[in-house]
Amino acid sequence: MFIEKSGRFLRWLYPAATWRMDKNDHSVYLTFDDGPIPESTPFILKTLREFGAKATFFMVGENVARYHDLYNKIVEEGHQVGNHTFNHLGSYKHMAITYAANTQEANQLIHAHLFRPPHGLMRRTVYWWINRKYRIIMWDVITRDYSKWLTADDVVNNVKKYTRNGSIITFHDSLKSIDKLKYALPEALKWLKEQGYEFKTFE
Numbered sequence: 001m002f003i004e005k006s007g008r009f010l011r012w013l014y015p016a017a018t019w020r021m022d023k024n025d026h027s028v029y030l031t032f033d034d035g036p037i038p039e040s041t042p043f044i045l046k047t048l049r050e051f052g053a054k055a056t057f058f059m060v061g062e063n064v065a066r067y068h069d070l071y072n073k074i075v076e077e078g079h080q081v082g083n084h085t086f087n088h089l090g091s092y093k094h095m096a097i098t099y100a101a102n103t104q105e106a107n108q109l110i111h112a113h114l115f116r117p118p119h120g121l122m123r124r125t126v127y128w129w130i131n132r133k134y135r136i137i138m139w140d141v142i143t144r145d146y147s148k149w150l151t152a153d154d155v156v157n158n159v160k161k162y163t164r165n166g167s168i169i170t171f172h173d174s175l176k177s178i179d180k181l182k183y184a185l186p187e188a189l190k191w192l193k194e195q196g197y198e199f200k201t202f203e
């Protein structure tokens with residue numbers, strides 16, 4: 001299911017979600033899921049600063065509670081914030097009401113109007129509820145930076161191969177991805193800049 005391009009089935013399942021921005025605009029939307037954590041967030045922020053790029057961080061409430069200074073730093077540096085539930089809830093394991101309460105709990109810390117479901121999946125009942133309260137942001141390009149089967153070069157190549165106008169590109173602010181991102185993030189940003197892409201965040 002987790003391929004570099006978002007599948008048609010998912011797009012059909014969540015029709016009101018945003019998968020890609022304006023295809024006539026030579027811009028990309030960088031997103032970072034699962035943080036903030038001290039092992040990776042400072043590096044990501046520093047790299048974004050070096051490239052003058054703004055991004056959107058879909059954060060997990062329990063990480064924001066633990067590392068609130070990192071949350072503050074993300075906001076101070078002008079990045080956008082998004083809700084990614086309090087405990088990175090799995091898609092179908094929880095009742096809709098549990099999922100909704102968990103998301104609300106996270107939002108008391110994150111104060112977001114954007115939401116991205118962990119693993120890109122949620123029950124339809126959850127989807128309808130979330131969609132009334134948040135703008136749901138999915139993705140157009142998954143870098144798979146979390147995969148142990150991929151090298152840092154593969155991650156850069158995924159960006160080069162699949163990015164197009166209006167792409168929403170997903171990276172992870174996590175322990176699984178940081179070793180690859182140390183090389184792949186600056187390389188990807190350098191390439192995107194060379195291609196003339198602008199970096200934007202969501203309204």
Ligand SMILES: [Zn+2]
Binds near residue numbers: 084088118119
């Ligand atoms: Zn996630």
